[in-house]
Amino acid sequence: xxxxxxxxxxxxxxxxxxxxxxxxxxxxxxxxxxxxxxxxxxxxxxxxxxxxxxxxxxxxxxxxxxxxxxxxxxxxxxxxxxxxxxxxxxxxxxxxxxxxxxxxxxxxxxxxxxxxxxxxxxxxxxxxxxxxxxxxxxxxxxxxxxxxxxxxxxxxxxxxxxxxxxxxxxxxxxxxxxxxxxxxxxxxxxxxxxxxxxxxxxxxxxxxxxxxxxxxxxxxxxxxxxxxxxxxxxxxxxxxxxxxxxxxxxxxxxxxxxxxxxxxxxxxxxxxxxxxxxxxxxxxxxxxxxxxxxxxxxxxxxxxxxxxxxxxxx
Amino acid sequence: xxxxxxxxxxxxxxxxxxxxxxxxxxxxxxxxxxxxxxxxxxxxxxxxxxxxxxxxxxxxxxxxxxxxxxxxxxxxxxxxxxxxxxxxxxxxxxxxxxxxxxxxxxxxxxxxxxxxxxxxxxxxxxxxxxxxxxxxxxxxxxxxxxxxxxxxxxxxxxxxxxxxxxxxxxxxxxxxxxxxxxxxxxxxxxxxxxxxxxxxxxxxxxxxxxxxxxxxxxxxxxxxxxxxxxxxxxxxxxxxxxxxxxxxxxxxxxxxxxxxxxxxxxxxxxxxxxxxxxxxxxxxxxxxxxxxxxxxxxxxxxxxxxxxxxxxxxxxxxxxxxxxxx
Numbered sequence: 043x044x045x046x047x048x049x050x051x052x053x054x055x056x057x058x059x060x061x062x063x064x065x066x067x068x069x070x071x072x073x074x075x076x077x078x079x080x081x082x083x084x085x086x087x088x089x090x091x092x093x094x095x096x097x098x099x100x101x102x103x104x105x106x107x108x109x110x111x112x113x114x115x116x117x118x119x120x121x122x123x124x125x126x127x128x129x130x131x132x133x134x135x136x137x138x139x140x141x142x143x144x145x146x147x148x149x150x151x152x153x154x155x156x157x158x159x160x161x162x163x164x165x166x167x168x169x170x171x172x173x174x175x176x177x178x179x180x181x182x183x184x185x186x187x188x189x190x191x192x193x194x195x196x197x198x199x200x201x202x203x204x205x206x207x208x209x210x211x212x213x214x215x216x217x218x219x220x221x222x223x224x225x226x227x228x229x230x231x232x233x234x235x236x237x238x239x240x241x242x243x244x245x246x247x248x249x250x251x252x253x254x255x256x257x258x259x260x261x262x263x264x265x266x267x268x269x270x271x272x273x274x275x276x277x278x279x280x281x282x283x284x285x286x287x288x289x290x291x292x293x294x295x296x297x298x299x300x301x302x303x304x305x306x307x308x309x310x311x312x313x314x315x316x317x318x319x320x321x322x323x324x325x326x327x328x329x330x331x332x333x334x335x336x337x338x339x340x341x342x343x344x345x346x347x348x349x350x351x352x353x354x355x356x
Numbered sequence: 357x358x359x360x361x362x363x364x365x366x367x368x369x370x371x372x373x374x375x376x377x378x379x380x381x382x383x384x385x386x387x388x389x390x391x392x393x394x395x396x397x398x399x400x401x402x403x404x405x406x407x408x409x410x411x412x413x414x415x416x417x418x419x420x421x422x423x424x425x426x427x428x429x430x431x432x433x434x435x436x437x438x439x440x441x442x443x444x445x446x447x448x449x450x451x452x453x454x455x456x457x458x459x460x461x462x463x464x465x466x467x468x469x470x471x472x473x474x475x476x477x478x479x480x481x482x483x484x485x486x487x488x489x490x491x492x493x494x495x496x497x498x499x500x501x502x503x504x505x506x507x508x509x510x511x512x513x514x515x516x517x518x519x520x521x522x523x524x525x526x527x528x529x530x531x532x533x534x535x536x537x538x539x540x541x542x543x544x545x546x547x548x549x550x551x552x553x554x555x556x557x558x559x560x561x562x563x564x565x566x567x568x569x570x571x572x573x574x575x576x577x578x579x580x581x582x583x584x585x586x587x588x589x590x591x592x593x594x595x596x597x598x599x600x601x602x603x604x605x606x607x608x609x610x611x612x613x614x615x616x617x618x619x620x621x622x623x624x625x626x627x628x629x630x631x632x633x634x635x636x637x638x639x640x641x642x643x644x645x646x647x648x649x650x651x652x653x654x655x656x657x658x659x660x661x662x663x664x665x666x667x668x669x670x671x672x673x674x675x676x677x678x679x680x681x682x
Contacts, residue, residue, distance in 0.1 A: 184371055187661045192616035199638040203386055286498050293500050328501045335496040
């Protein structure tokens with residue numbers, strides 16, 4: 043313990059400050075702004091039960107007399123409702139906060155789930171090689187060629203016909219995480235496999251072999267830590283993709299129920315009222331969705347540039 | 357080449373059989389045709405008789421064999437809602453979806469190639485920077501939001517464009533109803549096609565740009581320049597031709613993927629195509645129609661992907677098709 047402290051006298055914060063990542067980050071305005079915006083939105087979403095003026099899940103707080111009120115900067119609005127109300131008289135701002143929380147949760151957990159599957163399959167495929175590799179990668183190819191959105195739509199359509207409406211609504215979040223995770227794993231598996239192929243030729247893997255370690259230990263304890271940066275990059279982009287997929291599925295009525303709306307289901311509710319002039323029910327949640335996805339994508343771009351010095355940005 | 361062809365055909369058949377097993381399993385566990393055929397008006401003995409007649413009491417293997425036999429002949433069961441063979445329903449909706457995809461593909465080709473080439477030739481020009489910035493934003497906007505935004509601006513606010521349906525269609529060859537031969541039809545297809553193409557455009561611009569940049573750094577382009585050819589000739593005659601090769605093959609697969617996005621576009625614009633029909637079928641729990649759609653789209657994907665792979669091999673002899681020892 044004491045030896046470690048001598049060889050590593052810097053505190054964790056100092057080490058972060060001296061890292062390459064921090065250096066590039068502090069020089070990249072786009073990355074700073076996008077991560078700030080994302081952090082603010084994420085904090086708002088996490089704290090939604092405490093900061094939202096209303097509880098959109100609580101039906102007793104709703105008053106149909108308040109429905110379709112415009113945002114405060116338009117005439118005929120009510121100062122209680124910052125962004126106006128939706129068709130059921132729910133405060134749009136509170137519903138957006140809760141909806142962002144749902145969207146982010148689904149995005150992050152779907153990526154954790156697909157990461158677990160993808161990393162395992164990618165490691166096994168790259169490390170084992172041969173028949174195992176070609177079979178696993180063929181499956182990944184075939185699944186990718188069907189487009190992840192299509193797979194997710196079809197699986198959800200079947201699941202929805204199999205359950206009754208109420209069961210489906212109460213399990214919607216878990217079902218969405220599982221389906222999005224399952225339909226997107228090939229992306230991560232491919233990335234992991236290609237870096238495993240490069241890593242396993244290196245000498246430290248041979249050394250581990252010689253020391254008599256089993257394949258599972260070599261894969262997860264020796265190779266995996268060296269493949270983390272591409273996984274990190276692709277996971278960021280995949281969170282954005284998962285959020286878009288979730289929004290698309292909810293928009294089609296296959297995702298989150300209207301009683302516990304995500305951003306996608308809110309947009310879907312509002313679409314009906316676009317022609318009656320209540321544009322805010324659709325466009326304001328849409329704007330939040332776009333901002334979240336753009337900031338995540340920009341952070342992904344930044345990470346890719348840092349970890350891939352070969353790709354210069356023009 | 358023959359070996360590759362056989363391998364791809366085998367894989368295509370394998371994929372199709374997996375899809376059909378899945379569809380059969382869905383139909384077997386979720387769809388009870390006797391309930392649809394006779395409602396609740398018959399006694400349980402009669403229902404049992406009906407089941408026997410339809411072969412629903414046979415073993416699963418026998419039923420699956422029958423399912424496949426019918427599917428190969430194009431019989432995928434009858435839709436509960438339309439009271440018609442599911443295949444007929446799908447084929448009626450097919451022209452609308454294909455025309456939408458076609459119009460979107462034209463837009464993609466016409467816009468992405470010039471923009472991609474320009475951003476590759478002049479990477480530091482302000483217009484190139486603008487294009488690349490917009491394409492990052494474009495990738496982050498879901499297709500249904502683009503569609504809603506278009507409706508809000510051009511239909512609700514300005515009132516220039518129709519917001520739903522196909523408008524006036526004209527029958528050609530007695531079967532295919534087309535949007536391309538009447539002013540009203542053309543007006544109706546513009547916004548859905550723009551929305552559908554918006555999701556693929558950033559991808560294609562980046563693809564054309566990346567390929568063009570790669571080609572521009574090759575020896576033969578440098579040689580063409582050294583020969584003293586005008587830069588127009590170098591770009592258009594030498595570089596662009598070799599850029600198109602990967603664009604065609606990747607593009608083929610992407611246009612297949614667009615079928616998934618037609619579901620979203622069609623649902624926003626209430627475009628009476630296959631995707632809209634599929635969503636309605638899901639809401640009505642029309643199991644035969646759902647499985648027929650899955651089988652049909654699966655078949656479409658498999659055919660397109662196999663063709664694209666073959667095409668790739670034909671136009672680029674450098675590709676190692678069989679994937680032997682490396």
